[in-house]
Amino acid sequence: MSYIYDLWDDFISLLFPRLCYACGNHLMRNERLICTECYVVIPRTNNHIKADNPVAQLFWGRCMIEKAAAFSYYNKGSRIKNLIHNLKYKGIREIGYELGRIYGLSLETSGFMKDIDLIIPVPLHPAKKKVRGFNQSETISMGIADATHLPVDIKSLERTLVSATQTKKSRYERWTNVEGIFQVTDPQTIMGKHVLLVDDVITTGSTVESCSIELLKIEGVKDGQMLRVFFRLLILRQ
Numbered sequence: 091m092s093y094i095y096d097l098w099d100d101f102i103s104l105l106f107p108r109l110c111y112a113c114g115n116h117l118m119r120n121e122r123l124i125c126t127e128c129y130v131v132i133p134r135t136n137n138h139i140k141a142d143n144p145v146a147q148l149f150w151g152r153c154m155i156e157k158a159a160a161f162s163y164y165n166k167g168s169r170i171k172n173l174i175h176n177l178k179y180k181g182i183r184e185i186g187y188e189l190g191r192i193y194g195l196s197l198e199t200s201g202f203m204k205d206i207d208l209i210i211p212v213p214l215h216p217a218k219k220k221v222r223g224f225n226q227s228e229t230i231s232m233g234i235a236d237a238t239h240l241p242v243d244i245k246s247l248e249r250t251l252v253s254a255t256q257t258k259k260s261r262y263e264r265w266t267n268v269e270g271i272f273q274v275t276d277p278q279t280i281m282g283k284h285v286l287l288v289d290d291v292i293t294t295g296s297t298v299e300s301c302s303i304e305l306l307k308i309e310g311v312k313d314g315q316m317l318r319v320f321f322r323l324l325i326l327r328q
């Protein structure tokens with residue numbers, strides 16, 4: 091029976107070839123979304139096993155992030171860039187989930203996720219989310235949640251301003267345009283929690299900095315105890 095199924099599967103693949111979203115090659119029967127070669131050759135930063143990595147250094151002196159890491163390098167024409175492009179602009183949201191799941195497994199086994207209570211994706215402005223149909227950072231977070239069994243909170247942090255595309259701004263504008271873009275709508279949920287903040291790409295780090303500024307405002311005193319919000323950050327670009 092499985093032989094007939096395989097034949098049928100091959101026949102369907104001839105009519106509707108399934109291609110790897112990273113390199114465009116045909117996927118084998120046991121492959122999904124990303125081919126085995128891409129799994130192997132997509133470069134990993136291994137930031138998560140080195141505390142003073144380049145992504146963490148990006149935030150030194152800017153905001154109190156405990157740890158930071160990126161999955162891969164976002165170079166021109168790279169396989170990871172193709173994946174992110176297919177995720178964001180072709181709407182293949184399963185790619186985000188799969189990348190999150192792969193990275194989540196590495197983060198979990200390395201101890202990077204130790205003491206994390208909550209995963210928060212960097213929110214899109216509701217209008218932008220409506221146009222795109224989904225938030226790519228949210229799908230990545232869902233994949234990480236699958237690998238780590240941690241909850242994803244998509245309600246407590248909200249984007250209130252649509253900022254102009256970061257790439258169109260000067261470097262100075264990008265560095266100064268960080269306050270008041272996000273707001274915490276449910277401080278009680280986040281209070282005292284150790285948060286993993288997830289974004290899909292990072293350039294200057296200003297988006298993540300904006301989120302952190304708002305989340306860190308929750309730090310306060312309750313029941314005679316100092317409660318703090320901690321951050322670990324996951325980004326797919328360096």
Ligand SMILES: [Zn+2]
Binds near residue numbers: 111112124125127128
């Ligand atoms: Zn491939």
